[in-house]
Amino acid sequence: MYRSNPELGSTARRFMSRALLSAHSLEDVVEIIKKPPGIASAYNANIAVKKEDTDGAKLYSIEISHSENGSIVDVQQYTDIFSYHLNHLKRLDTEHYTDESSLHRAQRIQQLSIPRNTDDILEIMSDTTDEKYPIYRNGVHPDPYATASIGVFDFKKNTLAVYMGNPEKANFEPGVVVNLQGYVQSNPRV
Numbered sequence: 001m002y003r004s005n006p007e008l009g010s011t012a013r014r015f016m017s018r019a020l021l022s023a024h025s026l027e028d029v030v031e032i033i034k035k036p037p038g039i040a041s042a043y044n045a046n047i048a049v050k051k052e053d054t055d056g057a058k059l060y061s062i063e064i065s066h067s068e069n070g071s072i073v074d075v076q077q078y079t080d081i082f083s084y085h086l087n088h089l090k091r092l093d094t095e096h097y098t099d100e101s102s103l104h105r106a107q108r109i110q111q112l113s114i115p116r117n118t119d120d121i122l123e124i125m126s127d128t129t130d131e132k133y134p135i136y137r138n139g140v141h142p143d144p145y146a147t148a149s150i151g152v153f154d155f156k157k158n159t160l161a162v163y164m165g166n167p168e169k170a171n172f173e174p175g176v177v178v179n180l181q182g183y184v185q186s187n188p189r190v
Contacts, residue, residue: 007066010040016064020045026060030073033062038070042096044085050155057155061085065094082114082121101143104133118152119172125150126168136166153180 011019016032016039023029026049033039042065050057059078064071074091086106088098108130115121125147128134132142139146150163152174158181161174 007038007040010037010066012040013043013064016043017045020047025049026058026075029062030075033064033073034070036070038066039064040066042066042089042092042094044089046085048153048155055156057153063089063092065089065092065096084109101133101137101145104130105135108135118154121152122150122163122167122172125163126166128166136168 019032020029023032026047029045029047033045042063045062045064047060047062048057049060061076061078061083063074063076066072072092072094076091084106086102088102088106089096108127109124112124112127113120115124124135126136128136128138134143137143137145137147147166150167152161152163153159154161158179160178160180162176162178163170164175167174
């Protein structure tokens with residue numbers, strides 16, 4: 001997702017994403033994002049806040065765009081059984097570029113059944129029904145981008161399953177499963 005007029009001298013989103021790794025709470029995340037000079041363009045960060053002693057996590061969608069004093073931030077907790085976010089702003093009212101791929105993928109997701117489990121989510125992520133703009137992007141014209149990998153976090157098991165290539169073609173078996181147990185930071189502010 002891109003603003004129509006990115007701000008030179010502001011923070012690139014990849015640097016912002018790296019800075020967010022130092023956060024210990026949702027409040028830290030928002031503070032890092034708002035810090036001047038702010039984000040140069042716009043993007044959405046999906047954040048999971050997990051306490052070590054709980055089963056599961058709180059999930060947040062954070063839309064970010066540039067402002068004169070740092071960044072504009074909209075935080076929304078995911079409360080629905082299924083939510084998704086593509087490369088366009090849904091909640092912030094700021095000028096940004098929306099590509100055809102995002103529009104097509106959103107329309108396709110809306111046509112599909114609400115997923116009930118991980119396999120259903122992987123089926124959505126594997127979908128190639130729209131040949132020009134598939135959900136599982138293949139880098140074929142007119143959409144020049146390809147899906148590099150798909151990651152599925154299981155907060156009850158504290159794992160991250162990574163799928164290299166289309167999960168459907170791999171019978172929904174991940175290429176690697178990473179144990180996140182040692183990565184969960186205990187923090188009373190969370």
